[in-house]
Amino acid sequence: MDIGLIARLLPHFLQAAGLTILISTLALALGLAVAAGIAAARLSPSRVLRGFGAAYVSLIRGTPCLIQLFLIYFGGPQVGITPGPFAAGVIGLGLNIAAYMAEAIRGAILAVDRGQSEAARSLGFSRGQAMRRVILPQAARLMIRPLGVNAIALVKGSSLVATISVVELTYTAQRLIGSTYRPFEVFGIAALLYLVIIHTLRRGIDRLDRAYAPG
Amino acid sequence: MSDAPGRTPMIEVRGARKAFGAAEVLRGIDLTVGRGEIVAIIGPSGSGKSTLLRAINHLETLDAGEIRLDGRRVNLPLRGRAFERHVNALRRQIGMVFQQFNLFPHLSVLDNLALAPMRARGLDRQEARALATTYLERVHIPEQAQKYPAQLSGGQQQRVAIARALCMRPKIMLFDEPTSALDPEMIKEVLDVMVELAEDGMTMIVVTHEMGFAREVADTIAFMDHGRIVEALPPAQFFTAARTERAQLFLSRILGH
Amino acid sequence: MGLDFTVLADYRGVLALGAWWTAVLTLAAAALSLGAGILVALALLHGPRWLALPVRGLAGLFMGTPLLLQLFLIYFGLAQLGIDIPVLAAGILGLGLHFAAYNAEVIRAGIGALEAGQAEAARSLGLSRMQAMRHVILPQALRDTAPPLGGNMIALLKESSLVSVIGITELVHAAQRGISETYRPFEFYIAAAAVYYVLNLLMEAALGRIERRAEASR
Numbered sequence: 001m002d003i004g005l006i007a008r009l010l011p012h013f014l015q016a017a018g019l020t021i022l023i024s025t026l027a028l029a030l031g032l033a034v035a036a037g038i039a040a041a042r043l044s045p046s047r048v049l050r051g052f053g054a055a056y057v058s059l060i061r062g063t064p065c066l067i068q069l070f071l072i073y074f075g076g077p078q079v080g081i082t083p084g085p086f087a088a089g090v091i092g093l094g095l096n097i098a099a100y101m102a103e104a105i106r107g108a109i110l111a112v113d114r115g116q117s118e119a120a121r122s123l124g125f126s127r128g129q130a131m132r133r134v135i136l137p138q139a140a141r142l143m144i145r146p147l148g149v150n151a152i153a154l155v156k157g158s159s160l161v162a163t164i165s166v167v168e169l170t171y172t173a174q175r176l177i178g179s180t181y182r183p184f185e186v187f188g189i190a191a192l193l194y195l196v197i198i199h200t201l202r203r204g205i206d207r208l209d210r211a212y213a214p215g
Numbered sequence: 216m217s218d219a220p221g222r223t224p225m226i227e228v229r230g231a232r233k234a235f236g237a238a239e240v241l242r243g244i245d246l247t248v249g250r251g252e253i254v255a256i257i258g259p260s261g262s263g264k265s266t267l268l269r270a271i272n273h274l275e276t277l278d279a280g281e282i283r284l285d286g287r288r289v290n291l292p293l294r295g296r297a298f299e300r301h302v303n304a305l306r307r308q309i310g311m312v313f314q315q316f317n318l319f320p321h322l323s324v325l326d327n328l329a330l331a332p333m334r335a336r337g338l339d340r341q342e343a344r345a346l347a348t349t350y351l352e353r354v355h356i357p358e359q360a361q362k363y364p365a366q367l368s369g370g371q372q373q374r375v376a377i378a379r380a381l382c383m384r385p386k387i388m389l390f391d392e393p394t395s396a397l398d399p400e401m402i403k404e405v406l407d408v409m410v411e412l413a414e415d416g417m418t419m420i421v422v423t424h425e426m427g428f429a430r431e432v433a434d435t436i437a438f439m440d441h442g443r444i445v446e447a448l449p450p451a452q453f454f455t456a457a458r459t460e461r462a463q464l465f466l467s468r469i470l471g472h
Numbered sequence: 473m474g475l476d477f478t479v480l481a482d483y484r485g486v487l488a489l490g491a492w493w494t495a496v497l498t499l500a501a502a503a504l505s506l507g508a509g510i511l512v513a514l515a516l517l518h519g520p521r522w523l524a525l526p527v528r529g530l531a532g533l534f535m536g537t538p539l540l541l542q543l544f545l546i547y548f549g550l551a552q553l554g555i556d557i558p559v560l561a562a563g564i565l566g567l568g569l570h571f572a573a574y575n576a577e578v579i580r581a582g583i584g585a586l587e588a589g590q591a592e593a594a595r596s597l598g599l600s601r602m603q604a605m606r607h608v609i610l611p612q613a614l615r616d617t618a619p620p621l622g623g624n625m626i627a628l629l630k631e632s633s634l635v636s637v638i639g640i641t642e643l644v645h646a647a648q649r650g651i652s653e654t655y656r657p658f659e660f661y662i663a664a665a666a667v668y669y670v671l672n673l674l675m676e677a678a679l680g681r682i683e684r685r686a687e688a689s690r
Contacts, residue, residue: 049474056613062672063665071665074651075658078475137542157586164636170541191537198536272596299600307598316594320609330607331597383597447488 005133005185007175016172023089023168024158024197028151030094035101053102054056066160068092073164077084089161097154104146108139141212148205152198168191221308223286224249224417226271230280233266237469240266242442244280248387253419254430255450257467258439264422267439268389271393272309273302285386288436304363307335310380314392316372317362318379324351325360336383343382350378354408370401374408381412390421405469423468426469430454477659480660483650490646491667497564497642498629504568506621510610516580519602534573534637539635542566546639563635571628578620582613615686622679624686629675630668643667 005168060068074142076083083091112135120130162171173190177183226248233241240263248254256264262317269275271282273289279368282289284305293301315358319327327345338346354374360448375391380388390409394402405430413419413432423429429436437447441462446453457463480487515527534542543566550557558567586609594604614621636644647660654660 031621059669062669063568063646064630066633066636067661067665067668071658071661074687075661078656078658156538160634162540166496170538170544172543175542177544177548183545183552187541187545187549189542191533194537194541195533274596280530298652302595302599303598306596309596311596311621313589313593315589317589319590319593319612321615331594331599334603334607335598335600370515447600456511468579 002182005182009180009189012172012176013169013189013193016169017168018166020155020158020194021197023086023093023161023166024072024151024155026090027093027097027158028154030090031097031101031150031154032147034098035096036106038102039105039109042102043109044081050064057099057102060096061167065092065096065157066163069164074111076136084190085111085161085164085166088164089158089166093154093158096152100153103141103179104150105139107146108142111142112138123165134196138156141209144205144209146210150202150203151205155198155201156194157165172199176184223283225252225285226273226420227283228267228280229282231270231277231282232279232466233263233275233277234331241270241277241280243441244444246444246447248418248420251416251418252435253413253421253433254435254437254447255433256420256422256437256439257424257426257429257465258445264439264444265391267312268391268420270457272389274307274311284448285363294333296354300447303335307383308386309333310377310383310385312373312376312380312388312390314395315338316364316369316371316376317371318376320364322388323360323408324349324362324367324375326355327364328382331379332382346382347378350381352376353381355404360399368401369397371405373397373405375402377405377408377412379470387418387420390419390423392422392424394423400443424469438465440465474660474684476656479654479656480650480659480663483646483654483660486646486649487643487663487667488640490643490664492673493560493641494629494632494643494668495671496633497560497567497640498625498675499633500564501632502566502625502628503565503570505571505575505624508568508572509579512572512576514578514605516576517583518605528605531573531576531629532644535577539566539570539631540637542570542635543638559639563632563638563640567628567632567635571633574624575621579613580615582617583609585616587652616688618679618683622683625679626672626675629662631672633668 009129026175038056041049044050044053055084069088072083073085073088076088116134116138117130120134121127125133144172150205158168159170161168162174165171169190176186180186219378224247226244226246228244229243231241232239236421242263244263244267245364246267252449256267258264260467266267269285271427273291276292280290281309285308288433289305290300291301301334303461318324319330325344325347326424329340329343330340330454332343333340350359356374359371359375361472364375366405367375377388377393393409394405397405402425406425409419409421409428410432421428433450434455435447436450437444438453438457438461439445445459446457446462451464454466457466512527512531515523516574519527532659534592543563547559547560550562564615590612591604594608632642633644636642636648639645641649643664646662649688650660
């Protein structure tokens with residue numbers, strides 16, 4: 001263990017960790033927004049929308065995230081989209097996690113819907129009102145855990161953007177392993193930073209879950 | 216008791232003590248079971264009946280006292296591999312039947328019976344299955360051999376469990392409330408098998424709430440309460456002339472008069 | 473320049489070979505992840521105490537950090553230690569150990585969920601701890617956890633794409649070869665995605681059959 005080396009590398013790593021957090025946060029925001037839309041489509045009365053939602057989830061979940069990322073970054077220019085590495089990373093990660101998060105949202109809504117929806121409708125609520133006032137407030141709580149699991153997976157998955165040269169944690173680790181020939185020290189620092197980020201995220205999710213606990 | 220003179224009893228329990236945390240479950244148990252003797256252990260729930268039975272099979276470790284099976288110490292101060300060898304050898308000689316049957320759901324009835332003879336006694340598959348078939352006939356359900364436990368009724372499952380224990384040719388059979396989880400109409404078929412076993416001379420200790428069975432089949436009734444054997448008498452005497460107040464109270468409750 | 477999927481025709485063989493290696497890699501890593509996952513679960517449940525802490529720490533490390541980072545470590549780290557293994561073996565090792573940590577978690581929970589009576593019945597018949605585990609406990613735990621284990625294997629198939637970065641010539645790598653010669657990334661990545669999708673469907677069908685068989689023996 002070379003303390004001097006670690007001290008020299010640390011500033012690089014902290015900056016890279018910042019980028020990992022930033023890209024994960026932006027992808028999470030995009031992912032949640034898209035996921036809400038996909039979940040709504042999958043639960044909508046329209047057959048076309050339901051089919052679109054199901055196809056989206058199936059195609060995204062049935063293929064590797066890495067390929068989706070490459071398709072956007074390397075294939076994009078062929079169809080007139082030219083995102084930079086960072087933008088491609090946010091879009092790719094966001095669209096990917098959206099498929100998984102849509103299922104988490106849909107699952108939570110369906111878990112509440114049975115019974116509750118009928119009860120609300122029998123009280124004279126419209127379908128929309130029943131969803132907004134009765135179903136969603138209850139489902140929100142059920143979503144926290146599964147969405148949290150996806151958020152943690154997203155942080156780890158954000159390492160994939162290293163392959164399109166975004167200078168986040170894994171890219172930095174790879175480069176520094178190559179230049180220092182000290183894989184274990186470099187890996188150790190990167191691993192520690194990932195563990196800290198994920199641990200913090202997990203505690204946040206726990207807190208959120210408790211805050212919304214009934215009673 | 217039915218011991219031939221000069222022969223050791225099958226089971227000897229001396230001063231058995233066991234506590235779970237602050238709760239003393241066995242508070243000095245003495246019990247002797249002769250060869251071919253049938254002992255019914257009765258008493259209110261929480262009196263330590265099951266714990267005593269499990270201690271004989273070393274599923275529970277005693278805090279104090281000793282248990283002998285056929286003259287050999289059951290509870291030895293062994294550890295690690297030596298302990299493992301000791302209990303494995305011991306348990307092969309003791310058949311145990313549980314309240315919840317505990318059949319292996321992933322194996323067919325035949326394989327439930329053949330597993331231990333193959334793995335613990337080294338029989339080959341063919342020998343083990345032949346043995347299994349013999350004992351399925353003894354409990355009158357040879358036709359269920361290829362089914363899975365979940366496809367059988369509770370009474371059938373418990374009979375398979377009895378046959379599974381018999382396949383190890385044990386010296387003694389322990390029954391831990393064998394009919395308590397059964398629907399009333401299935402109790403008799405299990406008790407009938409146990410009666411036949413008794414008639415064949417098997418040594419048996421039966422924890423039960425079936426007073427009819429205890430009265431007709433047992434040689435001795437041991438009444439347990441608060442971790443002690445309060446009385447141990449032949450059934451005729453026990454049911455008519457139990458000496459202790461607690462046994463009388465228990466009998467009046469359970470017999471409804 | 474527009475899209476032209478006909479360029480793929482010349483690379484059918486290359487892509488098929490890549491798909492073949494993806495399948496081989498996935499199956500080998502899946503087998504390793506199940507075997508190692510069982511060992512880790514047993515070590516945590518029944519192993520000596522001195523073993524539990526390092527095993528738990530390593531499993532936590534495998535689950536708490538990105539697979540890509542682990543692949544880089546195995547690839548560069550083994551070289552650093554002077555251990556020279558083929559890159560394919562390094563990829564299988566990385567994927568297998570990563571998913572072993574997840575499988576161990578599932579299997580441990582499966583064993584824990586079984587009724588105590590199962591072990592007691594096995595032990596009371598005179599089976600040793602090992603025999604009870606092998607013939608009574610593990611078969612049931614694996615049967616009960618077939619769906620989540622299958623989910624892990626589906627994830628493994630997709631994540632196997634990451635080993636392309638350490639130079640294993642699987643499907644992504646095959647696509648990249650085509651791209652380097654034709655400069656048509658869109659077509660090749662779509663083709664690779666399609667192949668993954670089909671492999672995914674095949675795997676789901678196979679897992680479905682296994683699960684139905686497991687379900688039948690309840």
